[in-house]
Amino acid sequence: MTAAATANVATLSAAEPVRAARDSRPLRLITCGSVDDGKSTLIGRLLWDTKAVKEDQAATLQRDSTGKQNDLGLPDFALLLDGLQAEREQGITIDVAYRYFSTDKRSFIVADTPGHEQYTRNMATGASTADLAVLLVDARMGILEQTRRHATIASLLGIKQFVLAVNKIDLTNYDRAGFEKISHDFREFALSLGVKQITAIPMSALKGENVVYSGETSMPWYTGPTLVETLELATVRSAQTVGFRLSVQRVSRPGESFRGYQGTVAGGSVKPGDSVMILPSGMVANVSKIVTFDLVRNAAVAGDAITLVLDRQVDVSRGDMIVAIDSQPQSGLAFDAQIVALQPEGIEPGKRYWLKSGSRRQRVQVQPIAQLELKTGAWAPAQSLWMNAIGKVRLSFDETAVFDPYDQNRSTGSFILIDPDSNNTVAGGMITGKRADVGGIHKDGQRVLLSLPADLADQIMASELFASRRDETEVRRVTAAQAAEIWANAASDI
Ligand SMILES: Nc1nc2c(ncn2[C@@H]2O[C@H](COP(=O)(O)OP(=O)(O)OP(=O)(O)O)[C@@H](O)[C@H]2O)c(=O)[nH]1
Numbered sequence: 001m002t003a004a005a006t007a008n009v010a011t012l013s014a015a016e017p018v019r020a021a022r023d024s025r026p027l028r029l030i031t032c033g034s035v036d037d038g039k040s041t042l043i044g045r046l047l048w049d050t051k052a053v054k055e056d057q058a059a060t061l062q063r064d065s066t067g068k069q070n071d072l073g074l075p076d077f078a079l080l081l082d083g084l085q086a087e088r089e090q091g092i093t094i095d096v097a098y099r100y101f102s103t104d105k106r107s108f109i110v111a112d113t114p115g116h117e118q119y120t121r122n123m124a125t126g127a128s129t130a131d132l133a134v135l136l137v138d139a140r141m142g143i144l145e146q147t148r149r150h151a152t153i154a155s156l157l158g159i160k161q162f163v164l165a166v167n168k169i170d171l172t173n174y175d176r177a178g179f180e181k182i183s184h185d186f187r188e189f190a191l192s193l194g195v196k197q198i199t200a201i202p203m204s205a206l207k208g209e210n211v212v213y214s215g216e217t218s219m220p221w222y223t224g225p226t227l228v229e230t231l232e233l234a235t236v237r238s239a240q241t242v243g244f245r246l247s248v249q250r251v252s253r254p255g256e257s258f259r260g261y262q263g264t265v266a267g268g269s270v271k272p273g274d275s276v277m278i279l280p281s282g283m284v285a286n287v288s289k290i291v292t293f294d295l296v297r298n299a300a301v302a303g304d305a306i307t308l309v310l311d312r313q314v315d316v317s318r319g320d321m322i323v324a325i326d327s328q329p330q331s332g333l334a335f336d337a338q339i340v341a342l343q344p345e346g347i348e349p350g351k352r353y354w355l356k357s358g359s360r361r362q363r364v365q366v367q368p369i370a371q372l373e374l375k376t377g378a379w380a381p382a383q384s385l386w387m388n389a390i391g392k393v394r395l396s397f398d399e400t401a402v403f404d405p406y407d408q409n410r411s412t413g414s415f416i417l418i419d420p421d422s423n424n425t426v427a428g429g430m431i432t433g434k435r436a437d438v439g440g441i442h443k444d445g446q447r448v449l450l451s452l453p454a455d456l457a458d459q460i461m462a463s464e465l466f467a468s469r470r471d472e473t474e475v476r477r478v479t480a481a482q483a484a485e486i487w488a489n490a491a492s493d494i
Pocket residue numbers: 033034035036037038039040041042078114115116167168169170171203204205206207
């Protein structure tokens with residue numbers, strides 16, 4: 001550690017305690033950027049300078065770095081993450097690697113998300129739980145399309161605080177004008193996304209400048225905070241406001257006398273005596289008991305895995321949602337959503353997919369409406385969505401679907417789409433809202449629902465199209481505007 005760096009440690013520890021009422025939950029952040037922007041080096045540097053690296057790891061790192069030290073004689077920090085990298089390359093379970101570190105003011109969880117284009121999916125996974133995004137750019141390259149894509153996904157997923165880490169500033173000779181141009185370009189783009197909290201920091205992850213320790217010796221012109229100071233002051237996302245949600249994973253019937261509904265609480269809280277509704281059936285019951293692995297509990301909150309026992313016999317199956325009666329999600333046949341297409345085959349107009357949300361799996365027809373132009377931030381009409389595209393779509397279900405909008409509940413408002421032919425996960429998405437409860441022709445159990453405007457509904461019996469289904473067809477009255485939309489979507493439904 002240099003003398004200047006040591007002096008800065010003292011400065012940091014002596015700083016005013018951060019905001020008294022701050023949430024005690026760790027701050028969750030994601031780092032994203034293009035390949036080689038220096039993410040691994042930055043995370044390694046954060047862990048090293050905050051002393052999150054255990055002694056044995058540090059010794060291994062020094063050994064493995066032999067011959068690779070940088071000009072400060074420090075090890076190659078990116079190697080710290082190599083173990084995780086190897087797991088990632090083998091395939092599989094760890095899409096996003098989580099790392100923990102802390103300062104004397106706060107603890108942090110950082111999700112290391114890969115920078116390659118095809119890893120957009122993993123980036124979205126990390127971002128869905130993050131409070132803040134650190135977007136890395138190479139000071140020599142400036143803002144790239146990938147930077148814009150990541151910033152957009154992070155903002156769609158509800159992240160409102162961004163740090164723009166203008167890394168490798170040492171390679172531009174600490175060029176102030178270059179840094180200011182990049183931060184100006186990014187600020188303009190981020191404002192178009194509605195993101196207002198942006199801190200741009202000139203940084204050398206390799207040399208450890210403006211990460212944990214100040215870079216004032218090399219960049220006297222920069223008087224703003226270091227990365228860690230920014231993180232210490234960031235706010236955690238506020239708790240979601242919607243009521244109790246339990247997506248039923250399993251119905252437990254160990255004996256005649258006991259029937260419990262198992263799952264993880266996906267929102268709100270519940271206690272014995274609460275009135276709940278089972279969706280989509282709409283049946284109502286009261287909670288008589290809450291059981292966890294070995295305990296009877298007097299309450300459960302979001303994140304708890306529980307078995308819920310109700311006070312009466314009701315029909316509940318896997319995939320149903322049990323919700324607070326006074327704060328219900330939206331039920332319907334048609335929803336609006338935003339998705340990120342994840343596979344080379346893209347999203348085809350009108351194709352049927354499996355939609356998976358929590359423990360529920362339903363058939364859905366997906367109609368792309370618009371695609372986000374990353375250069376301008378504008379939505380352009382689109383019929384299909386190709387890999388990595390961010391799009392607005394309409395979802396039409398065969399049977400009643402139940403969601404919260406994503407901004408009210410990230411768990412019951414998000415989903416993935418699976419291609420029934422290839423079994424590939426072709427998109428990840430967020431519900432933005434329910435559409436008017438019409439949507440053309442839908443099967444609801446044994447019934448066929450046909451939605452038509454009032455004037456046409458009176459003539460329905462003349463319709464050849466539905467003659468064969470008349471007995472099982474229910475006609476609903478809707479407005480003319482809704483009807484135009486229904487007809488536009490209906491052809492492929494029949
Ligand atoms: N000069 C300089 N080099 C840096 C800096 N940060 C990272 N590097 C170098 O840039 C190269 C890429 O760094 P990584 O940390 O592996 O980049 P990455 O973004 O994690 O790359 P992937 O893991 O492939 O996505 C390495 O050779 C680093 O030593 C910096 O601030 N200054």
